[in-house]
Amino acid sequence: MTTTQREDTSLQNYTVSSVRMEFDKFIVPTVTIFILLLLFFFMLFPLWMILKLSFFEGGELALANFTLNNFKQYFTTAYTLRSLWHSLYVSGVTTVIVTVIIFFFAYALTRTTIANKTFFRNIIMMPLVAPSIVQALALIYLFGRNGLITSHFFQTDWNIYGATGIIVSEVLYCLPHAFVILFTTLSAVDIRLDEAAESLGASPFKVFTRITLPSAKYGIISAAALTFNLTITDFGNPVVIGGNYSVLATEIYAQVTNLYRFDLGATISIILLVPSLGAFMLNYYISRKSFAMISGAARPFIPPTRRLKKILYSVYCYIIAFSIILIFATVIIGSFVKVWPYDWSLTLAHYKFPSIGGYSALWTSLWISLIVGIVGSFVTLVAAYAMETRKPYFKQVVYFFSVMPAAIPGLVMGLGFILAFNKPYYWFYGTPWIVVINIVICNFTLGILSSVSNLKNIDPSIEEASISLGGDTISTFFKIIFPLSRVAFIQNFTYFFMRSMTTISAVIFLVSATVHLAAIEIIMLDNDGWTASANAMCTCIIVIVFVMLGILHLVNKWVSKTSGREVMIES
Amino acid sequence: MKKHESSKVQLINVVKSFGDNTVLHGIDLEIQAGSLTTLLGPSGCGKTTILRLIAGLELPTSGKVFLGDEDVSVLSASLRDVAMVFQSYALFPHMTVGQNVGYGLKMQGVGKEEREQHVKEALDSVGLDGFQPRYIDQMSGGQQQRVAVARALILEPKVMLFDEPLSNLDSKLRRQMREDIRRLQQELGVTSVYVTHDQDEALAVSDDVVVMKEGVIAQQGTPKELYLQPNTKFVATFMGDANILKGEVIVGGEKSLLRIDNVEIATDKPMSVDLINKTIEIAIRPEALSLIPADDNAIGLPCTIISKAYIGAAIEYSVKWNGQDLFLVSATGNQEFAIGETAKVLITPPGIAPIPD
Numbered sequence: 001m002t003t004t005q006r007e008d009t010s011l012q013n014y015t016v017s018s019v020r021m022e023f024d025k026f027i028v029p030t031v032t033i034f035i036l037l038l039l040f041f042f043m044l045f046p047l048w049m050i051l052k053l054s055f056f057e058g059g060e061l062a063l064a065n066f067t068l069n070n071f072k073q074y075f076t077t078a079y080t081l082r083s084l085w086h087s088l089y090v091s092g093v094t095t096v097i098v099t100v101i102i103f104f105f106a107y108a109l110t111r112t113t114i115a116n117k118t119f120f121r122n123i124i125m126m127p128l129v130a131p132s133i134v135q136a137l138a139l140i141y142l143f144g145r146n147g148l149i150t151s152h153f154f155q156t157d158w159n160i161y162g163a164t165g166i167i168v169s170e171v172l173y174c175l176p177h178a179f180v181i182l183f184t185t186l187s188a189v190d191i192r193l194d195e196a197a198e199s200l201g202a203s204p205f206k207v208f209t210r211i212t213l214p215s216a217k218y219g220i221i222s223a224a225a226l227t228f229n230l231t232i233t234d235f236g237n238p239v240v241i242g243g244n245y246s247v248l249a250t251e252i253y254a255q256v257t258n259l260y261r262f263d264l265g266a267t268i269s270i271i272l273l274v275p276s277l278g279a280f281m282l283n284y285y286i287s288r289k290s291f292a293m294i295s296g297a298a299r300p301f302i303p304p305t306r307r308l309k310k311i312l313y314s315v316y317c318y319i320i321a322f323s324i325i326l327i328f329a330t331v332i333i334g335s336f337v338k339v340w341p342y343d344w345s346l347t348l349a350h351y352k353f354p355s356i357g358g359y360s361a362l363w364t365s366l367w368i369s370l371i372v373g374i375v376g377s378f379v380t381l382v383a384a385y386a387m388e389t390r391k392p393y394f395k396q397v398v399y400f401f402s403v404m405p406a407a408i409p410g411l412v413m414g415l416g417f418i419l420a421f422n423k424p425y426y427w428f429y430g431t432p433w434i435v436v437i438n439i440v441i442c443n444f445t446l447g448i449l450s451s452v453s454n455l456k457n458i459d460p461s462i463e464e465a466s467i468s469l470g471g472d473t474i475s476t477f478f479k480i481i482f483p484l485s486r487v488a489f490i491q492n493f494t495y496f497f498m499r500s501m502t503t504i505s506a507v508i509f510l511v512s513a514t515v516h517l518a519a520i521e522i523i524m525l526d527n528d529g530w531t532a533s534a535n536a537m538c539t540c541i542i543v544i545v546f547v548m549l550g551i552l553h554l555v556n557k558w559v560s561k562t563s564g565r566e567v568m569i570e571s
Numbered sequence: 572m573k574k575h576e577s578s579k580v581q582l583i584n585v586v587k588s589f590g591d592n593t594v595l596h597g598i599d600l601e602i603q604a605g606s607l608t609t610l611l612g613p614s615g616c617g618k619t620t621i622l623r624l625i626a627g628l629e630l631p632t633s634g635k636v637f638l639g640d641e642d643v644s645v646l647s648a649s650l651r652d653v654a655m656v657f658q659s660y661a662l663f664p665h666m667t668v669g670q671n672v673g674y675g676l677k678m679q680g681v682g683k684e685e686r687e688q689h690v691k692e693a694l695d696s697v698g699l700d701g702f703q704p705r706y707i708d709q710m711s712g713g714q715q716q717r718v719a720v721a722r723a724l725i726l727e728p729k730v731m732l733f734d735e736p737l738s739n740l741d742s743k744l745r746r747q748m749r750e751d752i753r754r755l756q757q758e759l760g761v762t763s764v765y766v767t768h769d770q771d772e773a774l775a776v777s778d779d780v781v782v783m784k785e786g787v788i789a790q791q792g793t794p795k796e797l798y799l800q801p802n803t804k805f806v807a808t809f810m811g812d813a814n815i816l817k818g819e820v821i822v823g824g825e826k827s828l829l830r831i832d833n834v835e836i837a838t839d840k841p842m843s844v845d846l847i848n849k850t851i852e853i854a855i856r857p858e859a860l861s862l863i864p865a866d867d868n869a870i871g872l873p874c875t876i877i878s879k880a881y882i883g884a885a886i887e888y889s890v891k892w893n894g895q896d897l898f899l900v901s902a903t904g905n906q907e908f909a910i911g912e913t914a915k916v917l918i919t920p921p922g923i924a925p926i927p928d
Contacts, residue, residue: 024647461661464628467648468655469675469726479674483665 024472031386039401042441046416053266070267083251091231094170098178098227106182108313112305123321125176129545131502131519133236134538135169138330148341165241170231178223185219218286225283229276233409235505248272249411269412280407335536350532357516362540365518368432369500376440377492380447388455389463406445410506418509430512442506443499447492454488486559494552501545577762578639578729579604585634587620594620596786607756607763609773612783618766622732627651654723655732660715662707668718669703675726693725713744733765749776770810782806799921807854814855814897820846832872856922860899862914871915876908
């Protein structure tokens with residue numbers, strides 16, 4: 001090879017690449033506009049349809065049609081109005097209980113030296129692998145009319161249906177979500193503050209109320225707001241265990257499915273949107289603040305805990321872990337016994353699903369979830385890359401619309417989808433693709449936030465080095481950014497996959513005669529009296545999610561081993 | 572590797588603002604082809620911004636950037652014939668050394684065999700041939716730095732940019748690396764712009780030094796000019812230690828005569844006649860001062876020794892003259908003075924610079 005040759009080729013390549021660069025200029029704007037269009041069409045447009053239907057006669061946009069009749073009807077009919085009070089009541093009570101329980105649980109795991117912390121941490125996260133209906137199913141088996149504990153052990157007529165049932169099941173459902181926030185907060189706040197106060201002679205009680213609690217206040221408020229939001233928007237648990245005790249979410253469903261009152265369904269959606277949006281905004285505002293509190297000097301070492309305190313906290317943690325295990329064990333065992341709680345002989349009969357969906361619903365859920373996982377984590381990574389490293393003009397707008405989905409209850413979004421896309425020219429309506437789109441949009445926020453925080457961990461000069469060495473946007477993304485984001489990509493995939501397998505509220509309106517989903521089958525089976533089969537379907541989902549978690553765990557290990565170079569920032 | 576075709580770099584009235592914050596206020600700068608020019612200044616002075624403007628990682632708010640005769644002011648970084656060595660090295664952690672170095676050629680569509688040949692040459696020039704299959708985290712800090720240099724020079728750029736390339740190395744390695752960079756730069760004859768906040772480093776490697784302060788160029792010149800003839804107090808104190816003394820201008824014009832106390836000093840520096848009989852500040856390097864016994868006949872500044880420190884090759888003294896502390900260095904072997912003793916300070920050029928503003 002001679003020098004002259006080399007010069008010729010490089011000259012040539014520069015001319016080629018300058019054409020490529022002209023094209024390159026359009027990539028980031030195109031991606032930005034694409035993301036914006038996606039969010040406008042699949043988030044704002046459905047929301048707009050709901051607003052239109054609730055505020056305008058017949059949903060026809062005209063000044064003469066403007067009406068508050070729907071709201072008047074809702075607020076003056078005692079039968080429908082009570083769902084609002086019910087929702088506020090169960091959400092309020094659940095919020096208080098969850099926040100208190102989780103605060104001490106997280107405290108035990110971060111500030112004491114109790115044993116088996118990994119065990120507790122894994123158990124508390126378990127509710128994430130199942131649809132938010134597993135709690136209600138289990139509680140009915142334990143405390144229902146024919147419950148193991150109520151009618152079998154104590155022979156009492158008392159049962160858990162109604163507000164109590166909803167609250168207990170929501171508490172058990174919200175634990176992991178609140179835990180993540182408070183665990184982070186309590187690990188981040190510097191434990192030396194407590195020690196300093198103690199060494200200055202403050203009593204343990206005083207240290208707790210004056211130092212520990214105030215230093216975790218943002219985490220506490222944030223966890224409470226999230227719990228409130230999750231509870232008030234949940235559909236699965238109240239529909240199964242609520243009985244006649246209607247809440248906003250079940251009322252929307254009843255109005256739309258049983259009475260075909262889409263206008264009232266839309267109206268109640270707006271009413272549900274107000275408190276859930278409020279809780280979301282509070283959470284969003286607070287969590288931005290609390291990040292500033294995280295101190296780099298936080299010390300992992302925890303001084304040994306006094307014996308009595310240690311025993312009390314251990315017992316406390318075991319009780320909570322046991323409650324969660326009990327829920328899962330009940331559902332799983334319940335799916336394998338002949339007649340709970342009378343005939344305990346084992347059977348697989350409940351796994352011969354009597355419904356139309358059956359196993360095909362499971363397969364549909366599985367492949368939809370795989371697609372949601374890949375599409376969701378890829379789109380959010382691309383969007384985060386375009387926004388974070390290239391800072392296009394609309395960055396703030398894109399960012400704002402990207403966090404919005406988290407504020408919108410899945411049920412509302414689902415209703416909006418029917419209203420918006422129930423037209424013959426939307427080919428995807430009534431196909432699994434509308435489910436894919438809906439789940440990706442509903443979970444867009446967390447996907448984009450975690451992609452952004454991952455990209456912030458990559459030294460910006462790595463990307464600049466690629467650009468400066470002649471890389472265009474697309475090759476920089478695929479050769480540099482994507483490989484360096486593999487671990488985060490797998491995490492995001494896991495999140496999207498789990499959400500897709502377990503979500504009920506987002507897709508309840510989107511299942512049709514042709515599209516059946518496993519999580520919805522649970523409700524259908526339970527509704528038709530096949531409770532044991534509902535448990536069996538639930539067990540199948542749990543198994544699939546666990547298998548996938550196992551696979552992803554191995555993949556993650558393999559990825560970090562082969563690349564082995566997740567050290568992003570040289571120092 | 573063969574000599575590069577290098578070109579000069581020119582900035583004309585370049586202003587750069589980030590929002591309301593203007594970091595460069597109209598920079599005019601010319602960097603000679605084939606030279607190594609250092610941008611020196613405290614953090615926040617805009618030196619790195621100039622480097623990034625030349626690289627194309629930032630675009631000027633106004634003004635022009637030329638590479639050779641080509642106006643590249645708004646040209647994309649990918650298309651500039653410029654290569655940069657980043658402060659953090661910015662090596663790709665998921666690639667081997669060979670893949671890192673070959674990345675730029677791969678982006679240009681150079682075939683595998685040819686690429687490997689070039690990678691070998693580039694790594695050879697930094698003494699790392701044979702390390703191709705290693706991953707970045709299997710290399711030491713100094714080796715990573717060399718890989719970063721090889722990755723930049725493989726593209727045979729017309730200009731090489733170094734952003735504080737040695738700041739992550741320990742002091743012994745730093746000295747060796749700066750010599751290696753200088754040697755390589757001279758062998759290849761490539762125009763290089765080098766950013767640092769370390770004045771020793773700047774003096775050691777540069778043909779030309781540009782001292783910056785708060786977004787403007789304070790002074791540009793050879794290391795010797797800047798050390799011996801600083802224009803301002805800022806440059807005088809930033810480029811090493813300086814004693815700032817008050818003195819009077821006796822004769823102005825082409826050459827000047829200054830007087831401090833009763834000591835008269837002739838300098839080569841032209842001085843406006845308007846300043847005659849005015850009091851100005853004069854920067855004097857510690858080496859320009861020496862101590863003689865108090866009873867010596869030569870004319871000097873009477874002083875008292877306050878402290879002394881033995882640092883091997885020399886002794887550093889702090890002395891008090893007329894209420895002012897002076898700092899000076901005396902070679903070991905010269906007459907020693909004890910703390911508290913009175914003496915006289917002799918002032919001998921070079922190292923004396925009037926700084927009239």
